[in-house]
Amino acid sequence: MFHIKKNTVKILLCLCSLFTFSQNSSCDGIRYIENSFHDIITTADVFFGSNTTIGGKSQDLFMDVFEPSNDTEDNRPLIILAFGGAFVSGNKEKMHDLANAYARKGYVTASIDYRLYDKLAIIDSALLIDVVVKGIGDMRAAVRYFKQDFSENGNTFGIDTNYIFVGGISSGGIIACHIGLLDAGDNIPEYLETSIENNGGWEGSSSDNTQYSSEVAGVLSFSGGIKEIEWVSEKDVPVFAVHETGDDVVPYQRGPVKINFGSFSIPLIHISGGKEIYDALQNISIKSELISIDIEDHVSYFSGSTAEVYSDSIMMHSSRFIENIFCDFPVNVKPLQNNITIFPNPVQDYIIINSNAPIESISIYDNYGKNVLKTSERKISLQSFSKGTYFVKLQNSEGIVTKKIILK
Template sequence: MQERLLLTWMLVLTGATLLFSQDYSSCDGERYRQDVFDGVTVTTGVQFGSNTTIGGNVQDLFMDVYEPEGDTASVRPTVVMAFGGAFVFGQREDLDGLCRSLARKGYVAATIDYRLFDAIIPVDSNQMHDVVVKAIGDMKAAIRHLREDAATSNQFRVDTNLIFAGGISAGAITAAHVAHLDETDDIPNYLQNIIANNGGIEGNSSDNYQYSSSVAGLVNYSGALKDASFIDADDPPQFSVHDEGDGIVVYGNGLVFAGPIVLVYLEGSFSMDQQAEAVGVESRLITYPGNGHVSYFGDNADQYEAEVEAATAMFLADQICGEISDAKTLEPSFSVRAFPNPLPAQQPLRLMVEGHSGPVQFRLFSISGVSVAEQVVTAGTTELIDLPALPGGIYVIELRPSDNKGAAVRQRIVIQ
C-alpha cells in the first residue's frame, strides 16, 4: 500500500445530526465541503485582547478574519486557528493559506495571535506549562470576542453555536486544551496553580466573561494534550492528523523537548483518539507514515495537503449539516453487513442489507469525501458490488433508502 491512512470514524447518526435554531439552507451538499466562493475578504488587525507575556512585556492581541466574498448567509460557522512554532516563534499570518481555503468553502476563519515564550530560554517544565496556559487563555479571549461581535455589531455574522478551535503543532496543543480542558477534569496541583495565576480556566486576556469560550469541535494538526483523560463524554468532537513517527510532538505519548534542556510529557493524537473512543466522543484520526512533523503541510504537501484540507472540510461539514434533510426520521431503518473487511484489491464487495423492504442507494466515499462508486442494491439479498480500481486505504460506505425517507447508515471499510 503506497500510503497508510488510519481514520477513526465514530459516526453515530442519531448523535451526529445537529438541529440548531438557524435555517441551514446553505447546507446544499457542496458548501462547507468544496470551494464554492472565488474570492475571500480579509479583515486584518482585529484586536481581541491584551496581556503580559512570560517575559513581562505587554502584548496586544489581534486576529485576522477571513470571509467568503459576496456571501449572503445570515450566520456562518467559524474556525479559529492558531499557528505553530513550539510556543517560541511563528505569527498569525502563517495560516493565511489555510484560512483562505476554509473561507472559499463558506466558513469564516480567524487566525489569531497568542503569547509566545519571550524570556531567554526555558529552564524548567513549569515555564513551558505557563506559556501554554497563557496561549489557551488568549484563544479563549478570541472566541469570546467573536461571540461578543455576534451579539453587538455583528460584523462577521458568526454562528455562535458553531465556533471550532483549530491549530498546527503548538497551535493545535493550544486548541486541544481549549476544546477539552475544563474545571471538572482531574488537573494536577502544579497545573491548577499555573491556571490560577493566569486568571483561571478562562484566562485574563479580556474581561468579556459574559460570553462563552466553548467550541463545537476541534481541528488538531499534529497537536497533543497534557493528559488525554481531559477528554470527557460531554466534550466536542475532534478531527486529527499526525505523522506516526513525529519526533517533535508525539503521536502516542511521551517526553518531548521544549527547549534545549527542558522535557515535557504530552499525549498526542493517537492517545487522544483512543480516549475519545473510550468515552464515546466522535473522533477522526488520519495517520501518515514517517518521522516528519506536520509533513502533510511541509515536505509531503504535494502528496497530502489537498487531501487533508478536504477531509477537514468533510469533518466540519458533518458537524454543521449532519442529516438535516432527515431530521424527522433519525433512526436508521435497516442494518448493513459489508464483507470481507479488509477487502483485498480487485475483489468484489459483498453487501447484505437487512430490515428494509425497498431499494437502497449504495455509495462509497474516499476519506476526502469524494464519491468513488455508487449502485442501487436490493435489501434482503447478498449483492456483489464490483468496485473500480482504487488505491489502498480507508473508505466509507454510505447506504440510504432510495426514497430518502430514512437516515443513512455509514460504515468504514479498508481496501488493501
C-alpha cells in the first residue's frame, strides 16, 4: 500500500508467487513502464454491443481503441477503461487522456461506453444496483469483443487475451471491481441475483458472443469499490487501487456511495472501497497494491487539486503493477491445494483428470481463448477436436488451476 501524506510515501506491497524470469519477449524493464511511444493510433467508435437502458431506451455501445504507433509487438496487454460520473453522466471521451497515457507506455487501451441512469425518477438504492449490473454486463461485452476478435478476425488490435485488464474511475472503478471480484459462487443476496437474471444472466445481454469468456487478469480501481467485501476470495484477480482517505463520494473503507446533485447528496448503497479491498486481498495472498492519498476529495489525483503532485506517480506504479503481472506472474494459474494430474498428455482421443479434491467445473479453451467445452466429467473425449494446443481450466472452492494439453 502506498500512503501519501503531504510529501511522505509509505510503501506496503503484497507480491505473491512471482517467477524470476520473463515470459514475454517484450519485457525489457522499460516498455510498459516508461513512455516508449510518442504517436498513438486511435480507432474510434468500435461497436461492441447494444442493449436497453434503465429508462427503456435502446443504446448502441461503442469504444475507442488506442495503440502505440510503429509497434512490432502483436501480443500486448489490453486495458479496458470505464469513465466516472456517478452512473448518471459521462462518456468514453472522458477516459481518452488516461487511455493515451497507457498506450504511450506500450499497452493497447480501450475507453468504453456503458449504460447510465436515465429514468425519470430520483435514483434510489434499488435503481442504482440495477444500473450497476447493467454497467457490469456492458464491460463484460467489451472483454468478450476482444476475445472474439482474436479468435475470429485475426487479432485486429494485437493483444494477448490472457492479459486483459479492466479499470475505471469512480463509478467506472466500481464496475471494474465487480468484474474482477464478484464470482458466480459468491454469497449473492436474492435481490442482486434477481437483478442479474433480469439483465441477461451472469454475462449480461449486451452482445451474443457469450461463448467467449469475460474473465480478466486484473483490475485498476481509481476510487472504486465492491458491494460486499465478503465476495473477495482466492478465486479473484489482482487489484491496483488508488483512493483518498477522506473520500465522501465512494468510501475509502466502508460506507455509503453518494450521488451529488449540486449542493446536496443522496447516500445510497454501502460498499467497500480501496482500503478494504486491498486488506482482503492481502489476507489471502493475492497480489494487490494501494495508493492512499490523505485528503478529503474524490479523484483529485487525476483532474483535481492534487493532480500535478500525484498523477505521474500513479501512472508509474499502476503501469509497473501490470507489467509485473504480464512479464512475471501468470495470474490465470492459481494452484489448488491438492495436486491435479491430466493424462495422457500429449493425447490422441481422450483425457482422464485425477484429483483428490472435488472439482466444481472443467472448461477447455482452444489456443485462441475460445471456450470449446464445459463439463464436470473426469474422462473427456477429444475425438471431435482439431489437433493443436488446448488449455484445461479446473476450478473448485480452493481456487483455479490451468493446464496445457497437446492433442495429436
